[in-house]
Amino acid sequence: MGSRIIYMELIKVFSKPRSYIGFMAITVIVSLIQLAMYMDGLNYFSFITGPLSSSFSLQGNMLSGNMVAFVIIQTLILQIPLLVALVTGDLISGESAAGTIRLLATKPVSRTSILLSKFVAGLIYTLLLLIWLGIMSWGLALFIFGPGDMIVLKSEELIILQHQDTAWRFFTAFAISFVSLSVVATFSLCLSCFADNSIGPIISTMAVIILFTIVGTLEIPLFDVVKPFLFTTHMVVWRNSFDMPVSTSQITQSLVIMIMHIVLFLSVAIYRFNKKDILA
Amino acid sequence: MSAVVEINNLIKDYGNFRAVDGLNLSIGRGEVFGFLGPNGAGKSTTIRMMLTLISPTSGSIKFFGEDLIHHRNKLLAKIGSIVEKPDFYKFLSARKNLELLSAVSGGNITRSKIDEVIELVGLNGREHDKVGAYSFGMKQRLGIAHALMNDPELIILDEPTTGLDPHGIIDIRNLITHLAKDKGITVFLSSHILSEIEMIATSMAIINKGKTVAQGNVKELMDAEKSILRFTTDNTLLCKDIIHTKFKTESVAVSDTILEFSGKSSEIPLLIKSFSEQGINIYEVNKRTKLEDLFLRLTEN
Numbered sequence: 001m002g003s004r005i006i007y008m009e010l011i012k013v014f015s016k017p018r019s020y021i022g023f024m025a026i027t028v029i030v031s032l033i034q035l036a037m038y039m040d041g042l043n044y045f046s047f048i049t050g051p052l053s054s055s056f057s058l059q060g061n062m063l064s065g066n067m068v069a070f071v072i073i074q075t076l077i078l079q080i081p082l083l084v085a086l087v088t089g090d091l092i093s094g095e096s097a098a099g100t101i102r103l104l105a106t107k108p109v110s111r112t113s114i115l116l117s118k119f120v121a122g123l124i125y126t127l128l129l130l131i132w133l134g135i136m137s138w139g140l141a142l143f144i145f146g147p148g149d150m151i152v153l154k155s156e157e158l159i160i161l162q163h164q165d166t167a168w169r170f171f172t173a174f175a176i177s178f179v180s181l182s183v184v185a186t187f188s189l190c191l192s193c194f195a196d197n198s199i200g201p202i203i204s205t206m207a208v209i210i211l212f213t214i215v216g217t218l219e220i221p222l223f224d225v226v227k228p229f230l231f232t233t234h235m236v237v238w239r240n241s242f243d244m245p246v247s248t249s250q251i252t253q254s255l256v257i258m259i260m261h262i263v264l265f266l267s268v269a270i271y272r273f274n275k276k277d278i279l280a
Numbered sequence: 281m282s283a284v285v286e287i288n289n290l291i292k293d294y295g296n297f298r299a300v301d302g303l304n305l306s307i308g309r310g311e312v313f314g315f316l317g318p319n320g321a322g323k324s325t326t327i328r329m330m331l332t333l334i335s336p337t338s339g340s341i342k343f344f345g346e347d348l349i350h351h352r353n354k355l356l357a358k359i360g361s362i363v364e365k366p367d368f369y370k371f372l373s374a375r376k377n378l379e380l381l382s383a384v385s386g387g388n389i390t391r392s393k394i395d396e397v398i399e400l401v402g403l404n405g406r407e408h409d410k411v412g413a414y415s416f417g418m419k420q421r422l423g424i425a426h427a428l429m430n431d432p433e434l435i436i437l438d439e440p441t442t443g444l445d446p447h448g449i450i451d452i453r454n455l456i457t458h459l460a461k462d463k464g465i466t467v468f469l470s471s472h473i474l475s476e477i478e479m480i481a482t483s484m485a486i487i488n489k490g491k492t493v494a495q496g497n498v499k500e501l502m503d504a505e506k507s508i509l510r511f512t513t514d515n516t517l518l519c520k521d522i523i524h525t526k527f528k529t530e531s532v533a534v535s536d537t538i539l540e541f542s543g544k545s546s547e548i549p550l551l552i553k554s555f556s557e558q559g560i561n562i563y564e565v566n567k568r569t570k571l572e573d574l575f576l577r578l579t580e581n
Contacts, residue, residue, distance in 0.1 A: 004383035011380055015371045099367030103426075106331040108357040108386040277334040 005113060009121035013087060022083035022129050029079070030072055030136040034144055037068050041145075048153065056158075064148025065141035066166045070242070072137040073173070077236070078213075080177075081184040082206055083129060088122040089188035089201035092273065096196040096280040105278050115193075115273045119266060122185045127178060134174050152242045159244045172241040176251065179258050180235040184209065186262045187231075190269040196280055231261045282345035284309050284434055284466040285330075290339035292325050292490075299325045301490035303339070307468065307483065312460045314481030314498065315470040318579045322490040323470050324364060327438050330468075331361055343434065357386030360432035362440055366423030370412035374403055374422050377411060378429060385430040397425040402451065416443035424452065428459075435459065436468040441476060453480055478502070478571045486578050493578040502571055509548065510540045512564035513555065522554050537563075 013019050037044065041063045049062075092115070095101040104114050150166055152159040161169065184205060191201035212232035215223050227233050234254035240247055285307040292300040300322040307313045317323045328334045330341055332352055341348040343355045368377045375394065382389035398407045401421040411419065420443050427435050437456075441449045457480055459465040471477055477484055478498065485495040494501060513519050516533045523531045523541055531541035543551075545567055555562055 008380045008383050011376075012369060012372075015369070017371070098370070099365055100369055102331075102333060102363050102367065103381060104384065105333055106356060106359075106361055106363065107381070107384040108353040108355075109384045110353065114384075275335075278328070279334065 002113065002117070005109065005117035006120050006124075009091075009117045010124060013091075013121050013125055016087075016090075018090065019087050019125065021086060023132055025079070025083055026076070026129070026133050026136055029076065030133070030140070033072050033075065034068065034140055037063065037071075037141075038144060041068065049151070062148075062151070063145055064150055064163070065138070065143070065145040066148060066150035066161070066163065066170075068141040068145050069138035069170070070150055070152065072141070073133070073177075074239075076133070076137075077177075077238075078209075080129070080133065080181060081209055081235075082202075084126050084181050084184050085188040085202045085205040087125050088185040089192050089205055090198035091118040091122055091189055092192040092269075093195040093198045093201050094192075096278070097198060099280055101278055101280055111274045112270050115189075115270055119186065119189060119269075122189055123182055126181045126185045130174060130178055130181060134170075138170055150242075159242065161242065161244070169241045169246075172246075173238040176238040176241065176255065179255055179262075180231075180238065183231045183235065183258050183261045183265070186265040186269070190265040190272070193269045193272040193276065228257075231258055234258050283307055283342075284311075284344060285313075285468065286340075286342040286345075287326075287330075288340045288342075290326065290329065290341065291337045292322070292329060292334065293337045299490055300329070300336075303487065303490065303492055305485055305492065305495065307466060309466055310460055310464045311483050312456060312467045312469060312481045314477035314484035315468060315487070316472075316474070316477060316484060316575060317487040321487045321579070323487065324438065325490075326487070327361075327363060327436060327468075327470060330436060331359070331363060332356070333363065353386070357430065358433045359436060360427030360430060360434075361436040361438075362420075362423040362427055363436075363438050366416075366419040366426075368411045368419065368422060368426075371410060373408045373410055374398070374414070374418075374425075375407040377422070378426060381426060382429060387430050389429050393429055393431075397429045400428065400455070401425045402448075417445060417448055420444055421448065424455070432465065434466045434468065436470075438470045439472065440469070441471070441473065449476075456480055474571045474575055486575060488579040494574065498571075501574060507543065507545060508540055508568040508573060509543050509545075509551075510534070510538060510564075510566040510568065511551070511555075511562060512538050513560055513562050515560045518558055518560055519555060522558065523551070526554060527551075 045062050092101070095104065105111065147163045149163055150161050152161065187208070188201050188205040191204050192198070195201050209232055212230045216227050216230055216233045234257050237251055237254035240251050283306045285305060287303055287305040290300055290303040291298065303322070303326060315323055325334065329336050332348065344358065346355060348355055372380070375398065378394045382394065398404050401424050403418065403421055403425065406418065411422065414422065420440065424440060427437065441452050444452060453476065456467050456469065460467050469477065469481060481498050483496065484498050484501065486493050511519060514537065516536065516539045519539050520531050520533065523529055527543065527547065529541055529543060531539050533539050548565060552562055552565070
């Protein structure tokens with residue numbers, strides 16, 4: 001029964017036009033950035049490495065596929081959660097708005113099973129979106145710009161990674177990003193259980209992400225206490241995959257905290273959905 | 281043998297408002313049960329509790345002798361339903377809707393079964409169209425197909441003929457009668473159309489303000505009520521006299537041309553003859569159904 005419900009949910013997700021907005025947005029935005037990089041990438045690269053030119057002599061293929069992919073992913077990291085929430089925030093509330101929640105809730109399957117199948121479908125959608133981002137950013141960049149070393153500029157250091165040292169880092173970064181986006185997916189699914197229209201959960205998810213990001217960015221002592229508990233603090237840990245050496249303990253800690261968030265949000269969603277009077 | 285549906289002292293509160301107030305119902309196998317009540321009487325709330333869409337504040341609901349809370353999945357597998365509007369996934373075809381929902385409907389619903397119910401409700405030829413392009417009546421038909429596809433032993437239908445054309449209404453009425461008589465399926469039918477209940481229901485309940493105000497066999501309940509006969513005439517004063525003299529009954533002039541009195545259908549020919557003999561013109565004669573009277577009397581507040 002479980003796989004059949006998940007299949008049903010996936011069919012529904014991929015039959016809705018809104019589910020393709022994310023794929024189209026990634027295609028358009030990444031294509032534009034790739035084109036811009038192809039046309040004017042060296043100037044961009046000179047601009048960001050400008051302060052280093054007095055101390056370092058940079059030679060070789062500076063505009064490598066790896067480098068471009070890193071820039072693209074870093075640029076899009078705030079937009080991708082919106083694309084995820086667009087679909088996952090609609091999973092329960094969309095059914096409430098359309099009245100189809102009655103069809104599901106009067107079936108001989110538990111509400112927990114219904115919710116878990118939607119959760120799994122949401123994760124599969126998130127994974128596919130991320131894979132598409134990987135293909136469009138990293139795959140296409142390697143095809144256009146070719147392989148090469150990459151430079152990671154951090155506030156306190158400059159890391160130069162050789163081409164053969166990049167593939168596993170990208171895969172690790174995508175895996176961590178999947179966990180990060182799963183937190184967003186679960187959070188919006190949770191909010192979706194409290195609403196009878198999908199706009200509320202989607203906007204609320206983005207509002208919370210923006211709020212938490214601001215709190216995480218501001219260097220105010222009061223906020224320092226809560227920062228470690230905000231999921232947004234840990235969502236950027238994918239960048240640590242490009243550290244030298246990679247801080248596995250920090251990544252593990254962030255992954256554990258994000259998984260705890262997923263469990264928390266999912267538990268609240270299950271509780272709420274089971275208790276909810278369906279009046280739609 | 282236990283009742284198919286047994287509801288005991290069912291209560292649902294929304295804050296300080298009591299939507300359903302100690303409702304008791306008992307429905308036997310193969311019955312077509314009419315569930316009547318004015319808007320806001322608690323019909324939909326009751327149906328939603330019967331289908332686990334909302335939780336009762338207190339009371340119990342049993343299907344086939346088993347408690348709904350403890351045997352929810354097992355019992356819902358034996359029930360087909362339409363609750364209020366027949367909402368489906370608009371971006372999918374009717375067939376795809378049924379195929380997907382069959383995955384969670386319990387039992388083994390085959391493709392041929394889906395073909396069968398599509399044909400039964402007259403949607404064959406249109407089953408591949410997206411539901412978004414369907415009229416309300418077609419969605420209603422699809423809702424009935426959906427309610428029947430798991431071979432239910434009990435069907436709960438909330439206003440199933442709403443939006444249907446006259447042919448559709450007759451089709452559904454015949455279908456309900458067929459399901460109950462020939463297949464022994466119990467039908468729980470909520471409707472605002474009193475004549476519909478009068479025609480097809482074998483038992484019924486009328487609820488008002490969340491309470492049962494009448495319940496029993498349809499014929500027995502209606503036999504206790506007299507009909508209201510209404511005449512449209514050009515001389516209500518003379519008509520009143522004739523009715524008073526010949527039938528020993530008082531009548532009420534509703535307007536200058538309309539007169540009403542409580543009587544039997546068999547008296548209509550004699551009345552018309554008496555009126556004609558006095559040169560009174562009769563333009564229209566109506567008999568309000570007994571169920572309407574019963575319904576209005578019990579729910580007038």
